[in-house]
Amino acid sequence: MDQKIIKFPDNFTWGAATSSHQIEGGLVNDWSEWEKSEKRIKALKRQNKNPDDFISGKACNSYELFDEDLKCIKELNLKAYRFSIDWSRVEPEKGVFSEEGMNYYKSVVKKLKENGVEPFVTIWHWPVPLWLKEEGGWEAKNIVKYFTALTEKMVSELEGVTFWITLNEPNIYTLNSYITGKWPPQKKNIFSCLRVYHKLIRAHKAAYAVIKKINPFAQVGIAAHNNFFEAYNNRLVNNIFKGLADWGWNFYFLNKIKNHQDFIGLNHYFHNRINYGFNKNDNELVSDMGWELYPEAIFHCLQDLRKYGKPVYITENGLADREDKYRPWFINESLKNVYKAIQLGVDVRGYFYWSMLDNFEWAAGWDPKFGLYSVDRKTFKRTPRSSAKLYSEICKNNEVIAE
Numbered sequence: 001m002d003q004k005i006i007k008f009p010d011n012f013t014w015g016a017a018t019s020s021h022q023i024e025g026g027l028v029n030d031w032s033e034w035e036k037s038e039k040r041i042k043a044l045k046r047q048n049k050n051p052d053d054f055i056s057g058k059a060c061n062s063y064e065l066f067d068e069d070l071k072c073i074k075e076l077n078l079k080a081y082r083f084s085i086d087w088s089r090v091e092p093e094k095g096v097f098s099e100e101g102m103n104y105y106k107s108v109v110k111k112l113k114e115n116g117v118e119p120f121v122t123i124w125h126w127p128v129p130l131w132l133k134e135e136g137g138w139e140a141k142n143i144v145k146y147f148t149a150l151t152e153k154m155v156s157e158l159e160g161v162t163f164w165i166t167l168n169e170p171n172i173y174t175l176n177s178y179i180t181g182k183w184p185p186q187k188k189n190i191f192s193c194l195r196v197y198h199k200l201i202r203a204h205k206a207a208y209a210v211i212k213k214i215n216p217f218a219q220v221g222i223a224a225h226n227n228f229f230e231a232y233n234n235r236l237v238n239n240i241f242k243g244l245a246d247w248g249w250n251f252y253f254l255n256k257i258k259n260h261q262d263f264i265g266l267n268h269y270f271h272n273r274i275n276y277g278f279n280k281n282d283n284e285l286v287s288d289m290g291w292e293l294y295p296e297a298i299f300h301c302l303q304d305l306r307k308y309g310k311p312v313y314i315t316e317n318g319l320a321d322r323e324d325k326y327r328p329w330f331i332n333e334s335l336k337n338v339y340k341a342i343q344l345g346v347d348v349r350g351y352f353y354w355s356m357l358d359n360f361e362w363a364a365g366w367d368p369k370f371g372l373y374s375v376d377r378k379t380f381k382r383t384p385r386s387s388a389k390l391y392s393e394i395c396k397n398n399e400v401i402a403e
Helices: 030-035 038-046 062-075 099-114 130-134 143-157 170-178 190-214 236-256 297-308 327-343 386-397
Strands: 005-007 013-017 080-084 118-124 163-168 219-225 228-231 264-268 271-274 312-317 348-354 373-375 382-384 399-401
Touching: 005 327, 013 118, 013 312, 013 386, 030 130, 062 099, 062 382, 062 386, 080 163, 080 348, 099 118, 099 143, 118 143, 143 190, 163 170, 163 190, 170 190, 170 219, 170 236, 190 219, 190 236, 219 236, 219 312, 228 236, 228 297, 236 271, 236 297, 264 297, 297 312, 297 327, 327 348, 327 386, 327 399, 382 386, 386 399
Parallel strands: 013 080, 013 348, 080 118, 118 163, 163 219, 219 264, 228 271, 264 312, 312 348
Antiparallel strands: 005 399, 373 382
């Protein structure tokens, strides 16, 4: 029996995503200092965990080995590559920009463009420089001014970049840093959370204006972390909870910036079935992190974004799967659901798998393996998993197998 093939639109953008702190190595910022702090190490030891497994250190050493990353990018037949700027690398002291740091990112952009790969640049993906940490991080009085200055510098210097993502997952950052306290600065303060959230909104709007002033043709958005909240059996109480969750988690930030974005970046990982309470999932299949694998969820998230009338790029989607047991299936099934949304009129322009490399997974340390490529922590050798071969064929042929 012949396989049925799904062909994506001719101009569809195939990519993979990374972030600076997770892959570059050798960084000095609020995260790197927190990882090594006495409080953090004591907490890990109480959990019988090895603190060395939770320190980013040289990460994947991409700062020195970007040419190795470029080989992976080419092997995967990517049309685009999403990476982020580490604020501390380019502005280690307030108002003082590092020529060495700037040259690194200029080199990354130049090499990508020379190889026909579109850079998608994230300006801020969570860590902040130590000078900003001392001023209160995102609670600092002048944070919007500082972020706007960073944006102006990066956009002015990184010539040839069309796609800019100002912020990565504002809701995830504020939740973990100011509510659950799992991430620095570990505040657990609802008022701090709300203050920071609204400063992030202001910062995005200010950055958007600066980018468009420098380059009116630039395409600007955020990477929004949206979940599929499912009201089980369509019950009234479940629908009420779903409505509140959608409003607060999925749409609030996007509603506030709807006139200040050219596209929406969708980061998607979670299905959340509501049945008189949240997270009532079946969990028939789960990732190594215990997250339910439910590829249909991405279709619903894409449908929800239709109302904004903006192009959508899936800027992150993936799973932790050390044995590569589910990843090929998950990628294929997720893309079938992306195609279904396109067929129903959602303007989806691209898909970026998270992540190209096994990297430092924030507070979860080195254990989760999200990469299409495994990375040896001592030699930094990149080794493709079987899913890398699959994704390479998808990107090359612009198609997936339907059944």
